[in-house]
Amino acid sequence: MTTTAPAAPATRRLSTLDRWLPLWIGLAMIAGLLLARFVPGLSGLLAALEVGGISIPIALGLLVMMYPVLAKVRYDRVAAVAGDKRLLISSLVLNWLVGPALMFTLAWTFLPDLPEYRTGLIIVGLARCIAMVVIWNDLACGDREAAAVLVAINSVFQVVMFSLLGWFYLTVLPGWLGLDTQGLDISVWQIALNVLIFLGIPLVAGFASRYLGERRKGREWYEETFLPRVGPWALYGLLFTIVLLFALQGDQIAQHPWDVARIAVPLLAYFAVMWFAGLLTGKALGLGYARSTTLAFTAAGNNFELAIAVAIGTFGATSGEALAGVVGPLIEVPVLVGLVYVSLWTARRWFHTDPYTAERMPR
Structure with missing residues (x-):
């Protein structure tokens, strides 16, 4: 039997701010590069604002970005999502078997002569998304409750599996294949801290907002008054984070443009393959548009x-591994924004569904 997510309200139709998102992101990238170029010492100042390997300014941007989306989640529907074994198992397979193996293959295929960049890409492939995926999923009218569940599950697996898979893909598997080996020194605590900050804080805040808001003012007030007020802050946080990323790494990008281009090629292939694998898997399993697109974005992000914190902590801030980690989001952001629009197109063409209302359309 085909399972579809509950109908999404019509208010999810893209706002003017959302429709022009590629323009805003492009301007944010340019602003970050200009800041790096014309404000001496800014990148050093931002890099110095770190605690436990976590950039405080970037952390604030991500928290502002994630909170409004997680505040929209209907937590009373989460139990129903958690019971969908097809969704959960397919997500785990894509994230923890297919994703790392694909990145390992692409890194060795495209960067056989550049071991530092290759190692950095493999680390990126091991770090499954727990932050930006919620905003891509929301823009594509995916299932918010499913996204919350999958992100939470991936977070648990990240704490348990990251170091183990890092050892396997950087030491064990290359050794079996007669390739160069590399070590990875990362503590479980550092991974757990990353998960706690970037998922735990906004998730608790989002849940508390809905619980207290509905209890005191009612669901109608919460969804029709409160959410429209906080909703735009998700994109403000995203744009702020992008400006910081480009400001931090503007010099590296300018000094190594050819290296950035070489790193970008396997990343482009990775994001495209993982996203389409997730979407087609969801369609084949009969998950419906909303959950299929959620599966796609959680697999691709x-x-x-x-990844950046691990690369810097293990190999140093000026290492090739760190540069590869930084290039990851610089490629991921515009690619996944483009895939939001591809996803909305497939809703009508492949799933015969209006993505904004979840209503079936005539074939």
Whole structure:
């Protein structure tokens, strides 16, 4: 039997701010590069604002970005999503078997002569997304409750599996294949701290907002008055984070444009393959448009903050591994924004569904 997510309200239709998102992101990228170029010492100042390997300004941007989306989640529907074994199992397979293996293959295929960048890409492939995926999913009218569940599950697996898979893909598997090996020194605590900050804080805040807001003012007030007020802050936080990322790494990008281009090629292939694999898997399993697109974005996204922190902590801030980690989100952001629009197109063409109302359309 085909399972579809509950109908999405018509208010999810893209706002003017959302429709022009590619323009805003492009301007944010340019602003970050200009800041790096014309404000001496800014990148050093931002890099110095770190605690435990986590950038405080970027963390604030991500928290502002995630809170409005998680405040929209209907937590009373989460139990129903958690019971969908097809969704959960397919997500785990894509994220923890297919994703790391694909990135390992692409890194060795495209960067056989650049071991530092290759290692950095493999680390990116191991860090499954727990932050930006919620906003891509929301823009594509995916299932918010499903996204919350999958992100939470991936977070648990991230704490347990990241170091183990890092050892396997950087040491064990290359050794079996007669390739160069590399070590990875990362504590479970550092991974857990990353998950706690970038998922735990906004998730608790989102749940508390809905619980207290509905209890005191009612669901109608919460969804029709409160959410429209806080909703735009998700994109403000996203744009702020993008400006910071480009400001932090503007010099590296300018000094190594050819290296950035070489790193970008396997990343482009990775995001495209993982996204389409997730969408087609969801369609084949009969999950419906909303959950299929959620599966696609959770499979394609990566936790760039963890990947960068691990690369810097293990290999140093000026290492090739760190540069590869930084290029990850710089490619991921515009690619996944483009895939939001591809997703909305497939809703009508492949799923015969209006993505904004979840209503079936005539074939």
